[in-house]
Amino acid sequence: MSDVHLKLAKVHRHYGQGETLVRVLEAADLEVKGGELVAIVAPSGAGKSTLLHISGLLERPQGGEVEITGVPTSKLNERGRTLLRRDTIGYVYQFHHLLPEFSALENVTMPQLIAGRDGAAAEKRAMQLLDILGIAPRAQHRPAELSGGEQQRVAIARAAANHPRIILADEPTGNLDPATSDVVFDALASLIREEGAAALIATHNHELARRANRIVALRGGLIEPITL
Numbered sequence: 001m002s003d004v005h006l007k008l009a010k011v012h013r014h015y016g017q018g019e020t021l022v023r024v025l026e027a028a029d030l031e032v033k034g035g036e037l038v039a040i041v042a043p044s045g046a047g048k049s050t051l052l053h054i055s056g057l058l059e060r061p062q063g064g065e066v067e068i069t070g071v072p073t074s075k076l077n078e079r080g081r082t083l084l085r086r087d088t089i090g091y092v093y094q095f096h097h098l099l100p101e102f103s104a105l106e107n108v109t110m111p112q113l114i115a116g117r118d119g120a121a122a123e124k125r126a127m128q129l130l131d132i133l134g135i136a137p138r139a140q141h142r143p144a145e146l147s148g149g150e151q152q153r154v155a156i157a158r159a160a161a162n163h164p165r166i167i168l169a170d171e172p173t174g175n176l177d178p179a180t181s182d183v184v185f186d187a188l189a190s191l192i193r194e195e196g197a198a199a200l201i202a203t204h205n206h207e208l209a210r211r212a213n214r215i216v217a218l219r220g221g222l223i224e225p226i227t228l
Ligand SMILES: Nc1ncnc2c1ncn2[C@@H]1O[C@H](COP(=O)(O)OP(=O)(O)OP(=O)(O)O)[C@@H](O)[C@H]1O
Pocket: 015, 016, 022, 024, 042, 043, 044, 045, 046, 047, 048, 049, 050, 051
């Protein structure tokens, strides 16, 4: 099996038409391998969220192919896409979206129970992830009892709970101060190394982007390698 977990080939996505036409992606190509962290930096409105939604099978491109762990997705129906997404993709948002009435541990355990894992194994996995992310001592805290950086690390643990082969993150440190952003980004990077997942992370923060294995930009609808 190829170790390319995420592949975009000639992906094309426009919005609107005529005078309102916005060409976000035009023949965009990208490959991300297991254990590799790729940062996307681009100005606001360039299409980072669109790229992540398409990579995460949340949105369909109008052309081209998105391969997830070697599986082409363009001909899959909605159910096929949903199952593939559930089994292979973890998503981290700018705002954590944790369930407020549940503890950190429960928030990370729950997606595993939904996927059919038994309670003891799910809890063990959740504790292991909280430990990798440096927040095991906060396992019994509810989101409101956690700092912003801790909440975001719980959200990362939750995204990783079902062993996704691909982790997609849209400005995961966007609402954190610089020191906390460093901690959260480093925790995410070490998790990705440890789990061998492929990661695509949108960030405005150039300093953090430089810690990725590669940096890409969105320019004129293409995904291009850049150095910052
Ligand atoms: N549903 C839609 N209908 C029309 N235009 C859209 C739609 N979704 C996004 N766009 C346009 O596509 C472009 C890319 O949007 P996208 O949200 O992907 O950008 P972004 O790089 O993530 O921006 P930001 O950093 O501000 O979140 C924008 O110009 C946006 O206005």
